[in-house]
Amino acid sequence: MTDAHEEEVLARIAKGLVYTESEAAFQASRRRTDQIFAYNHTPPSEADRRRxxxxxxxxxxxxxxxLLPPFHAGFGSNVHIGxxxxxxxxxxxxxxxxxRIGDGVMIAPSVTLTTTGHPVHPxxxxxxxRxxxxxxxxxxxxxxxxAVVLPGVRIGHGSVVGAGSVVSRDIPPMTVAVGTPCRVLRAITDEDLTTRAQGGTTRMRPTGSA
Incomplete structure (x- = not known):
């Protein structure tokens, strides 16, 4: 594949247009599959090796x-964590x-973040x-x-996404969102500062454990 062809494929990918496995094969060198395998088989005592x-x-x-093993990634090199x-x-x-994941983010077990979908027509x-x-x-x-987060989604600062949700659209900052498809349930307010505290009350249990 020529450099010009690669640039054309990358431009299509950047626009969210359909491309094929063969067209994107030149990106294979950016996959970190061996390193991911090694990470998932590194003993907990070897914290420096994991890092x-x-x-x-x-x-x-x-x-x-x-990041508790096992985790899985198609590339790994396209993931940015704060x-x-x-x-x-x-x-x-x-x-x-x-x-792209910001600072202070918590993700519970068995969550999928997928940037990729497929056309409806076979x-x-x-x-x-894709x-x-x-x-x-x-x-x-x-x-x-x-929870499953689908292509193109932005989840706003401080928000909570409920267990089992399928997030197909943006979630505003400082909200609790749940369901399939995921929808905003309510705002997060100062009242939430007292939940689970001594003498406080619990209004809801939106998620599974982190």
């Missing part, structure tokens, strides 16, 4: 990051394009035809167990 591998795998990674991140087991990144899925749009998760977001 070193994570720096090799991800496009960028902040300080005090916890400071004070906690990702529980079985986190899956379908990162054909960028997934003839357009030949050669694994489209990709980036995902952005802003600072201090909490995503509950088994």
């Amino acid at each position: 070193s591998l994570l720096v090799e795998i991800l496009g960028s990674v902040g300080e005090r990051t916890v 400071d004070d991140f906690f990702g529980n087991v079985n986190l899956t990144f379908v990162d054909d394009v960028d997934i 003839s357009r899925r030949a050669d694994f035809g 489209f990709s749009e980036p995902i952005v998760i802003e600072d201090k977001v909490w995503i509950g167990s088994n």
Whole structure:
């Protein structure tokens, strides 16, 4: 494939247009599959080794990051994580394009962040035809167990996504959003400062454990 052809394919990907597996094959060198395998098989006692591998795998990674194995990623190199991140087991990144995660984000078990979908008509899925749009998760977001975040979604600062939700559209900052499809349930307010505290009350349980 010529440089001009590669640039044309990358331009189509950037616009969210359909491209095929063969057309995108030149990006294979950016996959970090061996390093991901090694990370998932590194003993918990080897924290420095895990950190070193994570720096090799991800496009960028902040300080005090916890990512419990196993995790899965198509590339790994298209994932960017900020400071004070906690990702529980079985986190899956379908990162054909960028997934950008801010500071202080918590993600519960078995969450999928997928930047890629496929056309509805089967003839357009030949050669694994697909489209990709980036995902952005802003600072201090909490995503509950088994949630799925779909291509092109932005989740706003401080928001909570309920367990089992399918997030197909943007979530505003400082809101609780739940369901399939995921919809805003309510705003997060100062009243929430007292929930789960001594003498406080619990209004709802929107997510699974982180």
